[in-house]
Amino acid sequence: MSPxxxxxxxxxxxxxxxxxxxxxxxxxxxxxxxxxRELGADLKVLIPAAYLHDIINIPKNSKHRHxxxxxxxxKSVEILGESEFSSEEITKIGTIVLEHSYSANISxxxxxxAILQDADKLDGMxxxxxxxxxxxxxRMKASYYDLEDPWAENRELDDKxxxxxxxxxxxxxxxDRLNTAPAKIEGQRRLDFxxxxxxxxxxxxxxxxxxxxxxxx
Numbered sequence: 570m571s572p573x574x575x576x577x578x579x580x581x582x583x584x585x586x587x588x589x590x591x592x593x594x595x596x597x598x599x600x601x602x603x604x605x606r607e608l609g610a611d612l613k614v615l616i617p618a619a620y621l622h623d624i625i626n627i628p629k630n631s632k633h634r635h636x637x638x639x640x641x642x643x644k645s646v647e648i649l650g651e652s653e654f655s656s657e658e659i660t661k662i663g664t665i666v667l668e669h670s671y672s673a674n675i676s677x678x679x680x681x682x683a684i685l686q687d688a689d690k691l692d693g694m695x696x697x698x699x700x701x702x703x704x705x706x707x708r709m710k711a712s713y714y715d716l717e718d719p720w721a722e723n724r725e726l727d728d729k730x731x732x733x734x735x736x737x738x739x740x741x742x743x744x745d746r747l748n749t750a751p752a753k754i755e756g757q758r759r760l761d762f763x764x765x766x767x768x769x770x771x772x773x774x775x776x777x778x779x780x781x782x783x784x785x786x
Contacts, residue, residue: 570617571644573650579626586708588701589623593692597622600688600755607751608680614658615681618665623684638670671739677748687752691741695759699766702740706732716777736767 582591598619605612620777625640646663654662661679668682669689670754693701706713716735718724721734728735743762744756 570620571653574648575620575685576618578624586626586627586704588704589626593701594620596692596697597685597688600691600752600768601684604684604687604749604751605681608684608749610680610684614661614665615684617649617654618645618669618681618685619688621648621662622666622669622689624648637731638667638673642667671743671746680749683748684752687747687749687756690747691752691755693740694756695745697764698740698759698763702732702735706735713773719774719776720771733770736763774782 571770579591581595582589586729587593591726601615602612604610605615619637621644622638622641624644625637627637627640642663644660645666646779650663652659661681664678665682666671668677669685671686671690671693677686683784692698709729711728711730711732712725713731715721715724717732718779719731721731721737726734726738728738742761744760747753747756
């Protein structure tokens, strides 16, 4: 990719969402390159797709969130229309972008698509995953956890109201959705970190038992 094209794409990531900013793109691209070299994928289409995959950023709590990858794919094709890529390459990049989304839940049609799906999921795991988790929860104005039932033992999960619920609704499921062997190796390492984080969190959480204790007195 030409430096001019990279700079053009980079401008789309100057918004106020650190969970989907340029640093996210660089981390995902780095994982894509690493896995592509192990699996023999085509970096010429994979890396542009990694740069473009979140070019349309729709908030997590928006009812239109599921359309993000479709819109990003169309915008990617538009941006690449006057670039060094052939029409065949542009079509493939657009497809990889379209298929990357967790919420869209599309089976990958190529090794490049499988790798981008994996890299994007992995950036939602581990230490960076915890930072992104907290950021998204705050942007959605969610509480960290339910004071009376933090681990949703006797209530329905509600990750729009309680950030901690998001581990059960999505984050702990990411590993099982990984496609490739190298991603699963890295994913296990990050999943182990999640389990350690949650174990530590359990020792720090204080429940609100005041109302129940006073009502029984």
